[in-house]
Amino acid sequence: MTGTVYLVGAGPGDWRLLTLRGKELLERADTVVTDHLADDRLLAFAPPEAERIYVGKTAGHHTLPQEEINELLIAKAREGRTVVRLKGGDPFVFGRGGEEGAALSRAGIPFEVVPGISSAIAVPAYAGIPVTERGMASSFAVVTGHEDPQKKESAIDWEKLATGTDTLVFVMGVRNLPYITARLMTSGRSAETPAAIIRWGTRSDQTTIVTTLGSAAYEAARKGITPPAIFIVGDVVRCRSRLSWFENRPLSGLTIGITRTRRQASALSARLEELGASCIEIPTIRLDEPSDHYAVLDQAIYHLSSYNWLLFTSSNGVHRFFHRLCEFKEDSRSLGGIRLGVIGSATAEALSTYGLRADLIPPEYRAESLADSLIPHLSRPSKILLVRAEQARNVLPDRLRSAGARVTIAPAYRTLPDRETRDRLIPLLEEHALDLITCTSSSTVTSLLDLLGDRRGLLEGVSLACIGPVTAATCTREGLTPALVASTYTIEGLTQNILDWRRTHHEI
Structure with a gap:
């Protein structure tokens, strides 16, 4: 077929x-x-x-x-x-x-x-330039700036095109700007006609040069403009002064490296790109099953009804736990008599996807705060199942045990350096392509340094944004100085602190 x-x-x-x-x-x-x-x-x-x-x-x-x-x-x-x-x-x-x-x-x-x-309409729109405008332009033409090289002569009627249409949009023409502008001017279009060159239109690294028809080729060469770019000619270019919006967003011009896992990176990238940043996903970690192949977690699930509390420290732990629960052909009903505690709103949201609501969310999204909030609710002897990453700080189980609780630590996953990222990461740092790198956990920091190896000096000149004090402490311990630390330990909190940092950075 x-x-x-x-x-x-x-x-x-x-x-x-x-x-x-x-x-x-x-x-x-x-x-x-x-x-x-x-x-x-x-x-x-x-x-x-x-x-x-x-x-x-x-x-x-x-x-x-x-x-x-x-x-x-x-x-x-x-x-x-x-x-x-x-x-x-x-x-x-x-x-x-x-x-x-x-x-x-x-x-x-x-x-x-x-x-x-079509880029012929969308790219000018993203630059704040309408191709038509009441009282200014009632017609527009879309023209190739790169005709078939096999042609012996141009098929464009330059005499009619130059003055017969209000707005001219040339696509694929940046390399031929000297020829295009010369033909338009010799055919009757004034050299003073407003013009704009827009490179990588609609992308977060969009660049717009406002000029005139007579100066466009010189300006493109002087500023090193290379394809892909749109060239637009006409009075509508004047509208940009009041209609520019895309390049006016608060994070425009900022290139940010996102180090979260591939699955998690998209949410942070989308939020930052809405604010104008150019995000490059360079996941430094990947998730794998724990070294014991879920032996401790499976044993805990088998005896699930014996626990008083079930604690999650990340959304990854939530999803991995329920995946293993399904392997036992069980579901959320197995947790009927167990109270649930989580660190952070994102973890609570992950829990809600399984129809469950957390009984305890600490005021600060860190292990110390969860321990402080949980201890008053413990009865002796409380039995607690802590589902978390294989490698994590022991402050939470240690404090709970000191309070008399019996704690089972069940690794649900382990974080490993994402080796596939290294070949992409090194050139980005060598080319000074990143202004900021986000660090959303201690493991993203240690894995970043592991991937760089003896090239860690490439991080000099790149600002680091940490999601909270624990991650920032890891940076400091490794000899790195974070440029900013989120005051609210969430993606939204990190985003807000990046906004504040950028505003201050610009003022400086």
Whole structure:
């Protein structure tokens, strides 16, 4: 049976601008064939077992010629696979989607076109520049700045284009700006016409240069602007002074390394990117099963009814505990007579996903505070099950035992350095690409240093943001000085402290 090929527009750069139809198709794809400008995070929507093929093109370098891409799509469809061809922007706006669709049609392969948000409109909008504006511009044209190199002469009617349309948007034209600007001016467009160059539009590292038609090529060269970039010409550029919003966000221009596990990093990244930061996920840790292969935890679950209290110190511990509980073909009802204590709102929220509410959440999200809050509720002898990471501070069990409780420490997971990150982390630090690195646990700190090894000196000049005093103490013990320590030991608290730090940092 022949499969279907879906030509899906990935949008202009911000991966969250993918259409719902595009997401739906990615979720059931067997093969994803992706472009250079399609954000890698979109691939997370595809099933883990889906085949992922990169055929990206950059100026002067093509992973595969277009004809081979066409043949690849046909071959995968003939294998009976559901193929998503993920293309930056819109497939039919200088995306060569028409060529791919025609090739599929000739081969008798069913296909569907899923429009995407075109960079020609979205990128100016993110720069605060509307392509049309009442009383200022009632027409606009989208023009390629990079025509087919096989052409002997330009197919663009420069005489009509230069003055016949209010707003001109050139895509893929940054390398040809001297030629483009010269043709427009010799064809009648004033050199004083407002213009803007927008690089990596809609992404958190978006850069906008406001200039004039006559100065655009010089400014692009002077500031080292390289593709991908949009060039827009017209009076609408003046609107940016009152409509700029994307680059005005409080964390714009700040690049932050996120060291949490791959699964956990996305929530923190999303929050910081909403505020304008560019987040690079560099997970320094990964979670693995404990060294005893859950022996202590399984034994505790087998005798679960004998415990008075069940304590969790992290959301990871909650999820691992319930995973093992399911292995015993049990569920939340097994905890009917047990009181529950957690450190932190995130851990309490994880517990709520299983239909349970914590009986005790300490005022400070740290082990000392949980011990202080729990001890008045203990009766002698209380039996406590503490589910936590394999390697953790012993302050909580030690204090509880001193108060007369019998404590079973049941490791639910262990944290290990994520070795896959090292090859990405070192170049980022060598290139001074990170302004700030978040440290959300002591293990992220120790694993970061473990990954760097004798290259730990690369951290000089990079500010560290710690989620709380325990993590900050680990930094200090390792010879590092945190730039900030969250006063509320949560992701939201860390985010607020980063905002405060950035504000102060800018004032300085």
